[in-house]
Amino acid sequence: MTPLTKLSQGISKFCQFIGGLSLIIIVMMTMVDVVTRYIFKLTDGSFGFTVKGTVEIVSYFMLFALLAAFAAFVERSQIIVDIFTQKMPQAIKGYLMAIFMFGFFAIGMVFAWGLYESGMDALEYGKVTQDLSISMMPIYMVSAVLSLLLAVRALIESITIFKTGEFFDAEETGA
Numbered sequence: 001m002t003p004l005t006k007l008s009q010g011i012s013k014f015c016q017f018i019g020g021l022s023l024i025i026i027v028m029m030t031m032v033d034v035v036t037r038y039i040f041k042l043t044d045g046s047f048g049f050t051v052k053g054t055v056e057i058v059s060y061f062m063l064f065a066l067l068a069a070f071a072a073f074v075e076r077s078q079i080i081v082d083i084f085t086q087k088m089p090q091a092i093k094g095y096l097m098a099i100f101m102f103g104f105f106a107i108g109m110v111f112a113w114g115l116y117e118s119g120m121d122a123l124e125y126g127k128v129t130q131d132l133s134i135s136m137m138p139i140y141m142v143s144a145v146l147s148l149l150l151a152v153r154a155l156i157e158s159i160t161i162f163k164t165g166e167f168f169d170a171e172e173t174g175a
Contacts, residue, residue: 004156004159004160005156005160007152007156008153008156008157008160011071011149011152011153012072012073013072015069015071015072015146015149015153016069016072018064018065018068018146019064019065019068019069019072022061022062022064022065022068023061023065025057026058026061026062026065029051029054029057029058029061030054030058032051033050033054036051052131053129053131053132055131056129056130056131056132057132060129060139063143064142064143064146067143067146067150068146070150071146071149071153072153074101074104074150074153074154074157075101075153075157090165091165094161094165094166095161095162097161098158098161098162099158101154101155101157101161102154102155102158104150104151105154105155105158106151107150107151108148108150108152108154109151111143111144111147111150111151112144112145112147112148112150112151113144115140115141115143115144115147116140116141118136118140119137119138119139119140119141119144120137122135122136122137122140123135123137
């Protein structure tokens with residue numbers, strides 16, 4: 001089980017990096033946009049530099065950040081309602097968590113396949129973004145890869161829970 005666990009942890013760290021980098025880009029783009037708009041306003045338009053496509057850039061990097069965060073922390077993504085689970089044995093909770101993780105595997109695969117297909121369509125038909133007119137293919141493909149990483153991590157976590165019965169339990173950690 002160790003190689004699978006190491007693979008899962010490696011994917012998690014990679015996705016944390018991608019999510020963090022995406023958030024940094026979002027903050028930097030927003031700051032640059034606000035500053036340039038403010039300078040434009042202060043100079044009554046004589047300073048004509050503004051960042052075009054900021055909303056588009058921020059929205060696509062938000063997509064990357066969310067997909068990466070979901071893949072990075074899929075094992076902690078369940079909200080457990082105490083009223084339904086407080087009297088359940090730990091083993092049953094584990095099996096339920098493993099089933100949910102397998103469901104996330106299926107969802108991740110559906111997302112990955114759909115985004116891959118959208119990327120191929122964007123490449124074939126020349127679909128571009130609205131403001132920046134850049135190809136949508138890389139955006140779809142990065143999203144497909146992140147969704148595939150979600151599926152892989154969810155499958156590994158599901159297998160691990162089925163084999164060991166151990167899972168992240170928010171009730172026990174107080175999270």
